[in-house]
Structure formats: C-alpha cells, structure tokens
Amino acid sequence: MNLLEVRNLSKSYGGFRAVSNVSFDVCEGELLALIGPNGAGKTTTFNMINGQLRPSSGSITLMGTRVEHWGPRRIARLGVSRTFQIAETFSSMLVVENVQMALLAYHREIYSFFRKAAAQYRRQAMDLLQQVGMAEQAERPCSELAYGDVKRVELAMALANEPRLLLMDEPTAGMAPKERNELMALTKDLVVQRKLGVLFTEHSMDVVFAYSDRMIVLARGELVAEGDVDTIRNHPGVREVYFGGTLEQGPAA
Numbered sequence: 001m002n003l004l005e006v007r008n009l010s011k012s013y014g015g016f017r018a019v020s021n022v023s024f025d026v027c028e029g030e031l032l033a034l035i036g037p038n039g040a041g042k043t044t045t046f047n048m049i050n051g052q053l054r055p056s057s058g059s060i061t062l063m064g065t066r067v068e069h070w071g072p073r074r075i076a077r078l079g080v081s082r083t084f085q086i087a088e089t090f091s092s093m094l095v096v097e098n099v100q101m102a103l104l105a106y107h108r109e110i111y112s113f114f115r116k117a118a119a120q121y122r123r124q125a126m127d128l129l130q131q132v133g134m135a136e137q138a139e140r141p142c143s144e145l146a147y148g149d150v151k152r153v154e155l156a157m158a159l160a161n162e163p164r165l166l167l168m169d170e171p172t173a174g175m176a177p178k179e180r181n182e183l184m185a186l187t188k189d190l191v192v193q194r195k196l197g198v199l200f201t202e203h204s205m206d207v208v209f210a211y212s213d214r215m216i217v218l219a220r221g222e223l224v225a226e227g228d229v230d231t232i233r234n235h236p237g238v239r240e241v242y243f244g245g246t247l248e249q250g251p252a253a
Contacts, residue, residue, distance in 0.1 A: 001028045003197040009058035026197040036218035051075040081163035085170035087154040096138040099125035102160035128156040148179030168200035184211040
C-alpha cells in the first residue's frame, strides 16, 4: 500500500528551479532513502512533503489525501511524524517528560496543567521509551544523555503521534558508527512491527546500503535513479553525478 505518492513535484525560486518534476512513492513497511550530493534538492523535497514549503507545481498524496497545500500541523494530524538532523528535545526536562509533552501535543492537551497530564500519559510514555530502548533512563534529564540516546528519545517523541509515515532528516548525523547502526536497526524493527513507511535523507552510505529497501537519487533537483542497492550501485548516471564515477559500500559496523 502506498502511504505517500509524489507526482511531478517542483519548486522554483524566481528563475532557479530547486526541484524539477520529481515523482516517487513510499509504501507501507518500507524504508526509502532520499540521497544525492549537496544542493541536489533533498531538503527542499523533504520540506515540501512535510508542509514547510509550498510546491510550485505537482501533487503530494498522503494516505489517499492530497496535501500539497497543507501546513505541517495538519499533515501531522494525518499520521506523519518527523525527526530532525539536530535532535529536538527539551534538554532540561526528564526523558519521560519529553515523551509526555509529545503525547500532550498529539492529544491537543499541551496547555493542560502538566502535573495532572503527566500522570495521565506516563504509562504511554514509558511504553514508547521501552520500544526505543530508553525506559531505564526515563528519569534522567536529556542534558545528561549521549547524543545517540537523545536521538532515541526524539524517535520515541515522533512515535507519540502514532504515525503511519515517518520522515527522518539525516537521522544519524553526528553519531558514531556503532550508534548509527543501532539507531537504524531499531528503526528497521519499528517499520516491521508497526508497518510504518519511512522516508529518510542520509549522507552516510554505510547506513543507506545496510538499511534502505530502496533509494531515490536526486541531482540538480531532478530524479536521476530509483531502485534497490544493486541498481543504484551500478547505475551509470548515479556514478557520474553523485559519486564521481565510483560507488563503494562502506562497512555497516
């Protein structure tokens, strides 16, 4: 089942076309990597799907609903969550409180008196932290966590929205190789368990090759190639415009 359908998506700034006629799908239970060199249009595409940018033309369909003119909050209500290149958590708050705040936002109770709301959503928050391997650190302030653990907390917060589609912007940026692989293995497990669709941008080729089901490659705002690992590794256009003529898989560990 297609959770996301992008058709002929374009974004122009005056005479400059940042994205040009890009089309692709994301299916239920799939990790789709969106890759390309700097300036390829990845972030622009991502932000249009998330509702932060309005497309110049083209369509975005989420779970059967056209959303290219919707804003981020309305898109989130449809079942879309996002994580960011720089993890967004409240560093002074406890781990469990961060997830509780995400649950409050999802249930539209963000202005409720926090102590009462915290008691109401604590069990749900702990369940989410258990899923991402952070339940034992629930009572620690986020400011004390290693960066890889902060990213896990952010993932738990994203899951509070009960998403069907998860958008992950550079999920392993700033992480050591071991942390990168642990986070993406966790994400892969969640995709299977929850039947999520995941669209992620990523510069670490070891992560892309090890965990994506398919890849789409952008260059100069255009879709250059789409396919599985072997297809992308051997695609002459990808070699030329993105990898300088060679494409090697880095170690997964």
